[in-house]
Amino acid sequence: MTTITTNPFPVNHPLTFHRVAQPSPPTPFNSANSKHNTHPLTAYTYSTKHAEPKLSATSHEDQPLLFLLRQRKTEEAWLTYSQSTRLPGSTCLSRLVCQLSYQNTKEGFTRAQTIIQRLRDERQLHRLDANSLGLLAVSAVKAGHTLYATSIIKSMLRSGYLPHVKAWSAVVSRLAASGDDGPTEALRLFNSVIRRVRRVADPAIAADARPDTAAYNAVLNACANLGNTGKFLQLFDEMPEFDVKPDVLTYNIMIKLCARADRKDLLVFVLDRILDEGIDPCMTTFHSLLAAYVGFGDLETAEKMVQAMREGRRDLCRILKDSNWENSENADEVFVKLLPRSKISSDHDPPLLPKEYAPDSRIYTTLMKGYMKEGRVSDVVQMLEAMRHQRDSTSHPDHVTYTTVVSTLVKAGSMDRARQVLAEMARVGVPANRITYNILLKGYCQQLQLEKAKELVREMADDASIEPDVVSYNILIDGCILIDDSAGALAYFNEMRTRGIAPSKVSYTTLMKAFALTGQPKLAHKVFDEMLKDPRVKVDLVAWNMLVEGYSRLGLVEEAKKIIQNMKENDFYPDVATYGSLANGIALARKPGEALLLWNEVKERCGQKKVEDSSSSAPPLKPDEGLLDTLADICVRAAFFKKALEIVACMEENGIPPNKTKFTKIYVEMHSRMFTSKHASKARQDRRMERKRAAEAFKFWLGLPNSYYGSEWRLEPDDGDDYSTDSF
Template identity: 55%
Template sequence: MLCCARYSLQLLQPHPSFPGGATCSCSCSSPSSSASGNQRQRLHPPSAVSPTTSRSTPPLTHPPDGDHPDEDGGSDDALLALLRAHDTDAAYRLFSSKPSLLPSSPTTASRLLSQLSFSSSSPDAFSRVARLLQSLRARGALDLLDDNSLSLAAAAAARSRDARLAHSLLLYMLRQGFLPDRRAYTAAVARLTPPTKALRLFDAVLRHLRRAPPELISPSCLPDTAAFNAALSACADAGDCRRFRQLFDAMSEWSAAADALTYNVVIKMCARAGRKGLVARVLERMLSSGLVPCATTFHSLVAAFVGFGDIPTAERIVQAMREERKDICLLLRAVAMECDDVPDVEQGAALLDDIVAVAKPGQGTDELPLLPKAYPPNARVYTTLMKGYMNTGRVDDVVAVLRAMRREAETVPASRPDHVTYTTVISALVAAGDMARARAVLDEMAAAGVPANRVTYNVLLKGYCQQLQIGKARELFEEMVTDAGIQPGVVTYNTLMDGCVLTDDSAGALAFFNEMRSRGIAPSTVSYTTLMKAFALSGQPKVAHKVFEEMERDPRVAVDRAAWNMLVEGYCRLGLVETAKQVVERMKERGVQPDVATYGSLAKGVAAARKPGEALVLWNEVQERCLEEADEELLGALADVCVRAAFFKKALEIVACMEEKGIAPNKTKYRKMYIEMHSRMFTSKHASQARQDRRRERKRAAEAFKFWLGLPNSYYGSEWRVEPLLEGDDPS
């Protein structure tokens, strides 16, 4: 029984837009050879499919094979003639002009999909593939497609960065008893997120291959080293050492030999598991196995030590590469010896030791393998070292590396800074708040003939917005669009809108939002929530609510918790607690549970509305739902309300919770509040006995709170008393 059968074919529906992809990477000689129209035999007949893996489309009423013209005038004959002439564009135009006249024979349908998939090298081209699939699905005619055409479509979807559609197609193939081509599932596994989803797909393919009769398995379906490398990389991304070891051992079962890229992934897995000593031994293991490292190997090593925060080792590796040394294993063995005495290793991470097993450190250095050639650092290696400097705030070192790269580029072209390098330098300077130097690097980039891209400009725009220099951000935006000819994206507009929020310019945020839509750029969830924030912070919660309602109507985005919280905050800022509570109830009805941010906004609203009773109810709910996640902002707001309302018992509970979490309450603020608001609360000499009895507990709580503040109180001797003790009152 297939564990993947729970997935539906709803993912085959086309999306509003599809990103472009690369040209076909398969080895077929021509589109026609990839679309033979001959289906391979299914692994089992339709009647043998279990209920959980049953067909999702009804049986076809026409014969399963042959090139019979349909009853609508032989549109299949016309389509097939165009396809055989390799005029795929004309064939698609014919299909588009009469979408009701779908291909009705397996040969025509499969060939049309194959040739469209083969030529899908642009967003428009791939959208044609998606439209054909959707049309066939709507008519219940997906059974017309053979395994070759479906594999080509899945590969095209993965190349076009629509891994979700590729995933759906591959699962459909498995449910129908087809074995997908390894290039299709390799591309999907390499691009699917989260990595656990990619691993489930790879596991499903391996299960089907193991269960299939050998005579029905085409060699092109068997996983090769590239397929395993993609799956191992997903394991590394997921941090799953056990599954990594299982897949590494399974490579021999499928005659997939580990190569240099496999060990590059091993470096990533060891780094993810925190095994610095193993990372230092991978290069030695590769050379001992007769494998030749590649440039990515050294980039992976530098990236691993940067990830560990071990910048000195990363520097030594880069310096050794600059000196064209071939004994880098000697340097790494010293690092491995330093890490050999790690006492406790997680059980799963210990499974990696055998993969990297080499001769024990301490043997003669003459036995260490040498590199077959020198590997001077390229731009990618230098840029990774820069990121390490940036993470530790060493901005001057980032700039120094850039200068060194430009000097070395004259003799080592691979070290020439590229747009990623310059963007990293700009990001470091922006993080340091040095916008003048960041802008100067952009100009230097242009002078060096390295074109900036949208990401580079977005980083600079964000820097100007964070420093509230919205005027300079607008000037840079105009330069980006007009002079550089770079079209802004949704991230660009979100950044500018956020800058308007920071400068309390809700009108500017709305103008950017409308301009974005006028350019045909679809707003994202962040776009809507940022615009809501602009109106909420400017005291216009009703306008923010209108934006929220428009967001709900937009099928391209999902209303997330951040949007609900922004709505709650907008009402709470004006003290409209009841309206905010109604929003929270509606939020719960939609299946979205409040979080710390929700309760923090409510706490501020309670304070603004001067409703201390609501604070007590809110504190009880926080204790039940999210006390572990409660932060300083939420607890501080609740404590302030309780102190102002003289709810000292609850105030003590809250500040005790803060201290347990390592949050230091502001005692200076609370001392001032107590003296100004409550120092005479028990000084009445004419209170009735009944009233004195009622306030007995409040007085004890007040004395305890004063004790916590360090003010004179009844818990220790003092010349100053708030009032004489009542008869029978125990000061302790």
């Protein structure tokens, strides 16, 4: 499949769209009960200085193409278009893009992209109407090209068009569920559309672009994924402005928000509010509730919930409240507004469910995942057996259930039993999917059984007709790393690209790891450069850290520092892993002076939370044991005792116990005869006084004899020996 890697709607090339006749093919945006005879994707302009040009009748040359489009002969219309060197008129172009997008196929989407690219090259993008662009955005979302879809909606907004709510909300929904900064971008896009809608004086003009419940659910999901409770409340309160009412999905998302905010005590109050609003819960409501309790590790409550559903009890709210009642006096104001009953006395009579809700296979499987997380293999297997004997067919194990059992056995190292479950799936007619095979694949790789992993890949293709995907290859690449086979990792990476499978962010960083761990930082850097060129992935902190690790492992401190400087210039701030790698590189290179510079930066980052007016834009740093222990080790070896004391004090402040035994051994072996020379000049002795005081203070901290006790301490020094040193 050919994709366009450049943005067809560049910021430096503003687009000007003009409305054309509405295409005739049916679209999901057309509403039969619409009260407004307006274009499904309404265009509007703020300026009155330029009148909209009149549309000329379709040219004679376009008639054959237009006839095919009206007959819905999209394939023939595409061939006619592609065989002609002349650019058709606006009506034909818009109809063709609409029909290609409406096919919802990779081929149709690629062809529509080709038209967009041609129009962009010829600066004729204004020939397309808003309906065709909206449908193309939806098609891009379904094809997995979220960034492309986002660029289309943004370009429409810049050009004065209000996209139909079904178009822009589809993009917001996909962004909200994606990784990296997708949820943040979803919020930005939602806000951009809402600002435009509010600027339109005539509500009828913006009727089809106004947000509906699905649009709000999409952006609220972005807030929940970010854990942004304040923004969630703000948007939730804005819904009445557009006559939008929350539905059961809205409250299901609120359950997720409570889980992300670490508020297990409020989960039941979401169910309480659903019932209080007169909304019937759906099975997804119970799936979300159970998943939240399992996520909190509260299997006792999860088991009570499942048992209550098995018994057909309708007083589930009471059961959950009795199990998790916590009357918090310092409740978050956001949740007090979202869930008012969370502040009401426990004497409040909880509402009943409108009907009985029997557990289905997903309910049982979710509880099974809780057992898996705690390593309760026998409980997982017993639940699988119990599900097989359920009378209700909706409670029978499905492929997700079996995959969970396989995952449990793989984590327990029982690969043979996991393969038996795979065979059972085939026997009972529940086909394994790619996820099931990938879990098995990972198990073999973790056990260093690469040959069995390769055999499983062949079995996937031959017996199950399942081709490996990018996740499969990432697992194989990581398996090669575990056996120090960087060449094998590169071979799998190249094979993946040869087969037309686009590498993911994990693919690049895993291959970088292969080269970094085998002492080939320059090759890791080449992979990083390839990652920068790939428009489908976004370089993250993990990739930068892998580069730093690669150079630091060889003691190439200057190269590692250059990478860190580049990170900062690209708005990536070093984290504990970054500093930890650099500290290890400094120790390997025996450059204690660099350790002092690093400690000063770390100390500044650690103290930012205490300094309100800090001018640095870098976020505060929470140091870990590995970083501080390495820095302290370097300073003790280099006799930088004052700095060593600063570092161990930082360790104690952060609840990290310093390894006094190790530091005592280093001091005794390397510095026990420091400052003992009787032949040093008085000037030299004076210069060493401050360092000597620091050494005595460090000995005091270690619990060794020191000047604070008024006793002399040394290990049989030889007269004339002077072990004072500034490096090691």
